Amino acid sequence: MSNLYIPELARIVGSKEETSSIRTITVSMQNKKQLTVHPGQFVEMTIFGYGEFPISVSSIIDNKGAFQTTVQEKGKATNETRNLKNDTTIGIRGPFGKGFSLEEMKGKNVYIVTGGIGLAAVWLLLDEILKDRKHYGSLKLLHGARKPSDMIYKDSFVFNNQEAKRKGIEVFLTVDDPDKTWKGNVGLVTDLFKKTNITADNAVVVLCGPSIMMKYASKILIDIGFDESQIILSMERRMQCGMGVCGHCMIGEKRVCLEGPVFHYTEIKESLDKVF
Structure with a gap:
């Protein structure tokens, strides 16, 4: 990403409830570029109007910008993931951090x-x-x-x-x-x-x-x-x-x-x- 302070736009393409407070979200980057991430790294996910939170990338779905994260409700922004619908626009920054070797x-x-x-x-x-x-x-x-x-x-x-x-x-x-x-x-x-x-x-x-x-x-x-x-x-x-x-x-x-x-x-x- 050219400016790590500015989120890239993405959209929700799927959501699956894992438990009463945890769900796996499938995201597709609007630019259709593959998210290049090493295991253990994380992205910052922005739910517009609610906030931003760090979350690990749990799966890479394809080479066109689709990936999954698994989110636990623990605050204002993460709680809002419960209400995300398909095609909802969100923001993604990153990936960040040092992953596994x-x-x-x-x-x-x-x-x-x-x-x-x-x-x-x-x-x-x-x-x-x-x-x-x-x-x-x-x-x-x-x-x-x-x-x-x-x-x-x-x-x-x-x-x-x-x-x-x-x-x-x-x-x-x-x-x-x-x-x-x-x-x-x-x-x-x-x-x-x-x-x-x-x-x-x-x-x-x-x-x-x-x-x-x-x-x-x-x-x-x-x-x-x-x-x-x-x-x-x-x-x-x-x-x-x-x-x-x-x-x-x-x-x-x-x-x-x-x-x-x-x-x-x-x-x-x-x-x-x-x-x-």
Whole structure:
């Protein structure tokens, strides 16, 4: 985009409810140019008359400017996504930030640990790995939510063991508060570490979810033998302006929107201990 301060126009071409407060929105850029984004990067979405918010790109639909984001209602602008209709005009700035390094992960076992809507922030990463599956080792997704009704992407391979196996990924799910329909694991997502036999040997771990979850998951991983350099975190949830101006996303001296949102644990471990 020529001026990152000025939103490019786009329109809504689809919206799907994932939970009562989360929906996946399909966007098409008016200029029909493909959105060039690396997994882990984010855009700023403007709902005219309501405000702007940062959101990760969860899927690239085509090379003509169509992509998807998964949005949780958490404020005035994000709440308005509930009312967006097809052909509604919105604004898009970006992409911004430092994403994941796929080259760093190639040839290694990749373990992705997510909580709640954190799965959306790594969805594009998962897609890129699965498209080039032969260049990676073991691939496991450990995902947790508070309740079964809080799970997103229910029609994907995450909830289809046969499809997951065909794609070459193992999926482990857990909830804190099960209902009568839930047949899976119960407990924190970190409880899955013991059940999945993940080891530090030639591995990298990606964490994305509530900050407190990532803090304690990192400590547990280190306790079971992972080196700090093997742990990667996405701190997308803390961002606001996306330009390094407002200071809302600061973790210690780190500006998440400029220096992240993807960090190695070694880069922010001291700040995590102080802030959370």
